[in-house]
Amino acid sequence: MAATQTLAQASTLRKSSDSVLQPASPNSSQKRSRKGVIVLYGYGTSVRVERGHLVIEDGVGSDRYKGRFPRVGHGLERLVVIGADGVVSLAALRWLADQNASFVMLERNGTVLATTGPVRPSDVRLRRAQALAHHSGAAFRISRELIDRKLAGQERVASESLKNHAASAMIKQIRSELAEVETIDEIRSVELRAAKIYWKAWRTVSIKFPEKELTRVPEHWQKFGSRASELSGSPRLAVNPVNSILNYLYALLEAECRLAVAALGLDPEMGVLHMDTINRDSLACDLMEAIRPDVDAYVLSRILKQPLNRNWFFEERNGNCRLMAELASQLAETTSMWARLVAPLAEWTVKEISLTTKTRRATPATRLTQNNKREMRGGSPFVASKSSVTLQNVCSDCGSPIINGNEKCRVCSVEESKERLTRVATEGRVVSHSSKAQAKRSETQIARQANIRKWSISDQPCWLTAEFYAEKIQPQIAFLSSSLIKRELGVSRGYSAEIRHGRVPHPRHWWTLAKLLALSEQEHMSQISYGERNESLLLRTGLLQHRLPEETVLKGKQSKRDYLHRFETFHRLQGADERQQQNRRDAERLGKIEP
Structure with a gap:
């Protein structure tokens, strides 16, 4: 599944100058982005314990990478090893068990080789009831519920992600037949019919790659095609990237199902829906069926919405498409999401099986979700939150890594910006010369000329001249x-x-701007004394061109206020008289009255 390529564990570990990886800080963003997962790949992989620290090492040839984790503050939840070339010590497995961390070993083709997790005491009566599930009827009830959830998920994916409402309706109709089935074989038949319709709806899914990498991408990689591989006739040995991603995520899901079942005291190999097969955890595969649509929805919504990097995949000589280690490491971060989805389903399965025991224990231990404790404390039940794990976003043109949310890198976006600006400018010129735009401009000019004709210079104060506007009003307009x-x-x-x-508007706007500036200074004027406010007002309007004499200030606030009040009243009356005289002179000049 994952081809051999050594890459640094960049998100969880920091590479120093001597190629030694050190644990990241628990509070750093890099640590949170990895979801507590470490992936080891390459040759000569080593997992051991030195002086109480877990020491891990992987790589190829001289490119070796090493990490060291203490017992406190490591943040490790899953240790995933891809490949079978290396050594894992017993002390390391004990260290992981003491820290409640799980160990998962995957073959390069995606097969789950081994899993270990926190050890829990098991109930032999529960295992005996599991072995007799086909006789007690528990196997039938569990199988029908699991397939019902699976078909409900496929119906949702077909409708929401694939936008194929016809396939969704057909799956819904087939799902309704589960209420009438009587045997497990009939349940398998219903599942098979729905699967054919479901995967047929996937045929139209396209796979995007950067434009500059299309010459290196095989044609059959650019579409989903069939779920069955042309090499094996089954999903194994995938021949395109999407099927390879699905196989790898299903392998991670199977590992989480095995860990959940073992933690609850059940035997992962004794299934209820899948037939007993050598070297297969049938019960883990049973639980997988209900979660598979969630994996499919994740692939459609989080992975195929952005271009895939060609360097993430490798094609073998027989045509098998394999994931490179970089992509496998990123996808391994989703294990925590699958674990949270499996937990309530596994506990429900244990509850159904425990009902067939002689003790009929109705409330078995909920070690994964802690729902029993939540209920006793009055808290809300466990809810599996959606994961925010996404792949590294790449440029749609050249494939360079970019920040999530962008479509192109800085270099490629320059040409696109030029083309967009040219197109927008052309469209803008066309729109601005349309008949509608010309009619709108004509209406605006007609209204403007009408306002100019209505306006008269006698409508505003005589002191509001061009010099006054330039000296008093224009410098303050910048603050509006x-x-x-x-x-x-x-x-x-x-x-x-x-x-x-700085543009000087038509004189009819001067008086409005003067009043607007007066309103804008009300808050400032309210914070100074009455005398200072009147003095500032007179200075701003040009009616007071000098400050008060020093002896007037020394007389006190009352005398100063009276003086300013009389001064302001005098100049207001004087201004009104001058305006009246100016209006009379204008009328005489126009011949409206006799001199």
Whole structure:
């Protein structure tokens, strides 16, 4: 399943200058991203204990990588070894058992060779009931429930992920027949019919690779095709990347099912649905059936939504597609997700089998989910959370690693940005010269000219001149937002931005801007004294061109306030009189009244 290639355990271990890997900090993001899983591959793999520390080593030739883990703060939950070339000491297995960590050994073709997990005391009565499950009827009930969950999952995947509602409806109809079956053989027949429809819906699934790597990708790798391999007539010896990924994830799921069953005191080899076969954990394969659709949904939603790197796969001389060690290491992070999905299902199976014993223990131990303790404490039941494990995102053009969420790297995105800007500019010019745009501009200009004709210079104060605007108003406009100017003046956003940057608007807007600036200073004016506020107001409006004499300030706040009040009233009346005289002179000049 995984071809031999040595790569550093970059996410969980940090490589030092002397090629020695050190455990990452428990609080680091790299540690969390690995989900507590270490994958070893290559030749001469070694797992041993030195001075209380677990020491692991793998690699090929001179490229050796070494890790050292203490008993506290290691964060290790699964140790996965791919291949059979190496040594694992008994002390290392004991160290893993003491730390409640599991050991999984996989063959390079994906076969589960060995698994070890935390040892739990078993009940011989439970094992005897498991052996008699076919006679007590427990095997039939468990088999029907497992297949019912499997078909429900396939129905969901066909509808939501594959968007094939016809296949989903057919699987739903076949699933309804489970209520009428009477034997396990009939259950297998129903499962087989649904599987043919389900995998037929997968034929249209396409596999994306970076455009620059398509010349190196075989044509049959770019589509799913059939679940059965042309080399073996079965799912084994996959000939395309998706089937290889499915086989590898199913192997990880089988290992988790075996660990869960053994932890609950059942025999993994005595199944209820699968026939007894040499060197096969039939009960683990039974539990797998209900979780397989979750694996399929994960592949469709998390893996095939992005391009696959060509370097993640290797094709043997017979056409068998194998996963490289880099991809196998990333996929191994999903073991914690499969373990959480298997846990409640395995405990339900134990409960069904325990009901057939003489003691009829209705509430067996829930060692995996701790639901019994949760219920006693009034807590919520165990819920298997969805995993956020994703593959390294690659550029859709060149295949370079990029940040998740992006589609292309910086180099490839430059050309795309140029093309996009050119296209948008062309479309913008076409739209701006359309009849609708011209009509809109015409309406705007007509309304603007009408407002100019309605406006008269006599409508605003005589002191609001061009010099006053340049000295008092324009320097303060930069502190106003473009949206505020746009709303108050009734102009476009672009025109309001130009006003903020120094453009002098039409004189009819000056008085509005002056009032707008006065409103913007209310909060500041409320924090100073009455006299200072009046003085600042008079200075800002140009009515007071000098400060008060020093002797006036020394008279106290009351005299200063009275002085400013009289000063402001005088200049207000004076300004009104000057404005009235100016209006009269304008009328005389236009000949409206006699001089």
